Ligand SMILES: Nc1ncnc2c1ncn2[C@@H]1O[C@H](COP(=O)(O)OP(=O)(O)O)[C@@H](O)[C@H]1O
C-alpha cells in the first residue's frame with residue numbers, strides 16, 4: 001500500500017437547516033493512485049470533496065495531510081490548497097477571468113511565482129489538457145467541455161500533489177471523456193494523486209485503482225477497485241449496480257477466482273481479446289450448462305473451427321448460453337433487459353477509447369518533482385458556505 005497522502009477521520013457536517021451531509025466519514029487517499037468516490041446523487045460526494053481541500057470545515061472530525069492534522073488558519077489553508085487542488089463540477093463556478101490564459105495564470109500568480117515561471121506553468125497546463133489553441137479566447141465563449149478543461153488546467157498550473165475532481169466526466173461527450181481521461185492518466189503517471197467523484201460504476205471499474213463507496217454521508221467500504229466493485233450487495237445497498245464489463249466478464253467465465261486466476265478484463269478491448277483467445281484455444285473445453293441441444297443441465301464440449309483474431313464469427317443461432325450458476329456471482333448482476341441469461345454473442349465491432357490500452361494500475365510516481373510555493377492568497381475558488 002502506498003503511503004497515505006490525505007485522509008479524513010470521522011467527518012461530520014450538516015448544512016443550515018439541519019441537513020446532514022456527512023455523518024462520521026472516514027477516507028484514505030493513497031499517494032500516486034487514482035481513487036474513485038462512488039456514490040448515488042445526494043450521498044455527500046461534493047460535500048466531502050469540499051472538506052478535502054479545506055473549503056468546508058467539519059463540525060466534528062479531522063482532515064490529515066501526510067498524516068498531520070490540517071488547520072483552518074489562513075496560512076495553513078494556503079499550504080493545504082497548494083497541495084490539494086479541487087476542480088468543481090460546474091466550470092462556471094470556477095472560471096472568472098476574462099481569457100483562458102488569465103484564468104489559468106491566476107493560481108500560480110497567487111502562489112507568488114515569478115512571471116516567467118507562471119508563463120511556463122500556464123503553457124504546460126494548456127498543453128496537458130490540449131487547449132493551447134484556446135489561450136486567447138474569452139472564457140465565456142467556450143463550450144462546456146472546453147470550459148471544463150480550462151478549469152482543470154487552472155488547478156493543474158498550481159501543481160497540486162493531489163488533484164481532486166468533482167464528477168469530471170459529467171456532461172462530456174465520449175471523445176471529451178476519452179481526452180480527459182488520457183490527460184489525467186498522464187498526470188497520474190507523472191506522480192499526481194487523483195481523487196474523483198462519480199456515480200458511474202463503469203468509469204470507476206475501467207479507470208480507478210481504488211474505490212470508496214459512499215452512502216448517506218459515510219464511506220461504506222474502500223479498497224482496490226476490483227474487490228470493491230465485485231461486492232454486488234454493497235453496491236445495491238448504495239443504489240449503484242455492478243459495472244457492465246465486470247458482470248459480462250463473470251458471466252463469460254473471466255471473473256477470476258481459483259480456476260482462472262487472471263483478473264477480469266477492465267476494458268472492452270481486453271474483454272474482446274479474452275473472448276477471442278478463448279475461442280482460439282485448440283483444446284476442447286467444457287462450456288455452458290445450458291444449451292438448446294443438450295437441455296438445461298447438459299454439459300457439452302464445443303468443437304469449433306479455428307478463428308483468427310480478425311474473423312468475425314458467424315452470427316447464427318448457436319449462441320453460447322452461459323448459465324447463471326456458472327459463476328457464484330453471476331446471479332447477482334443486474335442486466336437491464338437481458339433476462340435471466342447472458343448471451344455471449346461475439347460481435348467484435350468496437351471503437352476503442354484512447355485510454356483503453358493504458359495500464360489501469362500505473363506505478364507509484366515521483367512526487368519530488370512537484371514544487372509547492374505557499375504564498376498564495378487563496379485557492380482557485382472560495383466558497384461562501
Ligand atoms: N448548499 C446546500 N444546502 C443545503 N443542503 C445541501 C447543500 N448542498 C448539498 N446539500 C445536501 O447535502 C447532501 C449531500 O449533498 P452533496 O454533497 O451535494 O451530494 P452528492 O455530491 O453526492 O450528490 C444532500 O442531502 C444535499 O441535498
Ligand SMILES: [Mg+2]
Nearest residue numbers: 045046047166
Ligand atoms: Mg455532487
